[in-house]
Amino acid sequence: MSDATDQQPQTKSMDDIMSLCKRRGFIYQASEIYGGVNGFWDYGPLGAQLKKNLRDAWWQDIVMNPCQGKLGPKGGPVSIVPVDTCIIQNPKVWEASGHVGGFNDPMVDDKETKQRFRADHLFGLYVIDGSEFTVGGAVPDSVEWNQLALENPAYAGKIISTVIAGSVAEAIGHITQDPKQVVLDCELNLRVKKATLWSGPNTDYPETSALLFSLSNNQQQAVLVLPIKIGQVAIDDFYPPDEVPSPFSGRRNTLTLPRDFNLMFKTYLGATATEDDIAYLRPETAQGIFINFKNVVDTTRVSVPFGIAQTGKAFRNEVTPRNFTFRSREFEQMEIEFFCHPEEANDWYAFWRDWRMQWWQEIGLAGENLILREHDKDELAHYAKEGAGTSDIEYRFPFTAPGFGELEGIAHRSNYDLSAHQNHPESNTKLEYLDTTRGELAKNGQPKGERYLPDVIEPSAGLDRGVLAILCEAYTPDPERPSKVYMKFHPRVAPIKAAVFPLVNKDGMPEKAAELHRLLVKRFGHLGKIETDPKQSIGKRYARMDEAGCPFCFTIDGDTLTDGTVTVRDRDTAEQKRIPFDDVVEFVATGLGLG
RNA sequence: GCGGGUGUAGCUCAGUGGUAGAGCGUCACGUUGCCAACGUGAAUGUCGUCGGUUCAAAUCCGAUCACCCGCUCCA
Numbered sequence: 001m002s003d004a005t006d007q008q009p010q011t012k013s014m015d016d017i018m019s020l021c022k023r024r025g026f027i028y029q030a031s032e033i034y035g036g037v038n039g040f041w042d043y044g045p046l047g048a049q050l051k052k053n054l055r056d057a058w059w060q061d062i063v064m065n066p067c068q069g070k071l072g073p074k075g076g077p078v079s080i081v082p083v084d085t086c087i088i089q090n091p092k093v094w095e096a097s098g099h100v101g102g103f104n105d106p107m108v109d110d111k112e113t114k115q116r117f118r119a120d121h122l123f124g125l126y127v128i129d130g131s132e133f134t135v136g137g138a139v140p141d142s143v144e145w146n147q148l149a150l151e152n153p154a155y156a157g158k159i160i161s162t163v164i165a166g167s168v169a170e171a172i173g174h175i176t177q178d179p180k181q182v183v184l185d186c187e188l189n190l191r192v193k194k195a196t197l198w199s200g201p202n203t204d205y206p207e208t209s210a211l212l213f214s215l216s217n218n219q220q221q222a223v224l225v226l227p228i229k230i231g232q233v234a235i236d237d238f239y240p241p242d243e244v245p246s247p248f249s250g251r252r253n254t255l256t257l258p259r260d261f262n263l264m265f266k267t268y269l270g271a272t273a274t275e276d277d278i279a280y281l282r283p284e285t286a287q288g289i290f291i292n293f294k295n296v297v298d299t300t301r302v303s304v305p306f307g308i309a310q311t312g313k314a315f316r317n318e319v320t321p322r323n324f325t326f327r328s329r330e331f332e333q334m335e336i337e338f339f340c341h342p343e344e345a346n347d348w349y350a351f352w353r354d355w356r357m358q359w360w361q362e363i364g365l366a367g368e369n370l371i372l373r374e375h376d377k378d379e380l381a382h383y384a385k386e387g388a389g390t391s392d393i394e395y396r397f398p399f400t401a402p403g404f405g406e407l408e409g410i411a412h413r414s415n416y417d418l419s420a421h422q423n424h425p426e427s428n429t430k431l432e433y434l435d436t437t438r439g440e441l442a443k444n445g446q447p448k449g450e451r452y453l454p455d456v457i458e459p460s461a462g463l464d465r466g467v468l469a470i471l472c473e474a475y476t477p478d479p480e481r482p483s484k485v486y487m488k489f490h491p492r493v494a495p496i497k498a499a500v501f502p503l504v505n506k507d508g509m510p511e512k513a514a515e516l517h518r519l520l521v522k523r524f525g526h527l528g529k530i531e532t533d534p535k536q537s538i539g540k541r542y543a544r545m546d547e548a549g550c551p552f553c554f555t556i557d558g559d560t561l562t563d564g565t566v567t568v569r570d571r572d573t574a575e576q577k578r579i580p581f582d583d584v585v586e587f588v589a590t591g592l593g594l595g
Numbered sequence: 596g597c598g599g600g601u602g603u604a605g606c607u608c609a610g611u612g613g614u615a616g617a618g619c620g621u622c623a624c625g626u627u628g629c630c631a632a633c634g635u636g637a638a639u640g641u642c643g644u645c646g647g648u649u650c651a652a653a654u655c656c657g658a659u660c661a662c663c664c665g666c667u668c669c670a
Contacts, residue, residue: 023606120670320596324662406669
């Protein structure tokens, strides 16, 4: 989530939206009659159709008619093929992808300050020995070797302070910008006054980079210069617990041992359920694409650049499921892995970023609540390539306002995943692509071909988050109308496409309504529900359709039987006009954008 | 995981120890010519769950579950 750049308030109430979702059958709490289960939600009849319509729209515009015919950066058509891969895969897939090692993030709590952080984000400052430090480079004359390390051997090699950062480089950056956050020994109150990165012999290996600290010791008023090595705190260093000082207070004995938060869902293959049978529910659909890259290349007539697309469920044991369906433990993704030559990757990245933004706008998130945000450099994931970056398409949900929450991430993954699978000792499969359009020309004038691992641009969207954003965007309070609210769905995703009502349930009107209903179902039934309802007052039926977000209601009345016209009532304006009965099908087709 | 809040009919909520309630919605019948109309009637609850105190618990106490808000987290 990111901060708002403009402060337009989001006035819709999430409680009201959730209430309508329950009342009208969009979303129910999962396992509700048993008290629910944290982080899981079920879709009711309208919600299931809405979700299907959004998934179908994506499939249509990605797989069936990629980018609605928009040409790629080099002017050629965009090529995409689909796959549908398993939720359970060989556990080695998740070793290679880094999820088994990296996704199960051990967490540490500071019992005193109640702060929590990832254990692998904790970086320790170690006092090092001068002889080690001088290898390959001269130490400036001004350096007075620190008595702390040399006179107190107990400190040498130990962690004397900690900071939280994503990498050594980031930790050094934090410290040099704000040296005061470093407390070298809380009992002696040795605060750092100035910190500079010493251009030591090993700057190519940041984990052995050293910092020069100027200390301000209140008692002695002396300035010491202290060489410090910075490196990730190993899990073993947390035991005994007094080894590692808190990054917040500098005090020891306040941190818990790293605890496994187990973000992967574990299960067992087969009935014996031993440790050897452990498997995982996928935390992302992407790996199913990568491990089938060679299959797709070998068995279909695709050529780079091309994409593989897939929708499907994924599972993450989120630490804190929160915000309705926004962060669920079971969720559905819509992912593209687009493979291209490394030289073209930046162009494709920009192409997908811009087109995906346009797509969400076209589907109904057109307003200021949708933004495209480039990640800052220090946010980039481990696979994100330097210089190419990652973008989020973000929506201002009522619960994130004035900030935004991610709907889709467009990431430049370089060849991280293909390379990981190719290099895993047990895959032993060459995943390099032979591009016969590249390479030197042979004598016959044909290119000799070039072998390479394609770079990957990954537009990865959350289907459930998309549904939630559409629900929030569509929710429109209107005190003027009986329902007090209506759902302003884009007709393309609206779960109910049209409704047919006899004004009263007699005098031939229900028969005529049934006829029109049959016509509309025949023509549009594959796109969504066509509602009909002969009972209750017409106003009540309109109001119900407002809450369901049905864009068009057609009412059969006495005049229909004599002059062959019906009333069409527009959801957004509540205005009514008469059109010929025979024009209704075309009217709906136009309204749904089918021209 | 921490702190705060909430949990009673489909929805919104009242109910401070003594028979489980209201409005709206839903359903049925009648009426009804265009925005939750009108009349009559009906159904709907283990008061989130479990335990304790009490002659008696929706109400007091404890635990637990779920949701909301703020932290934290979200390769």
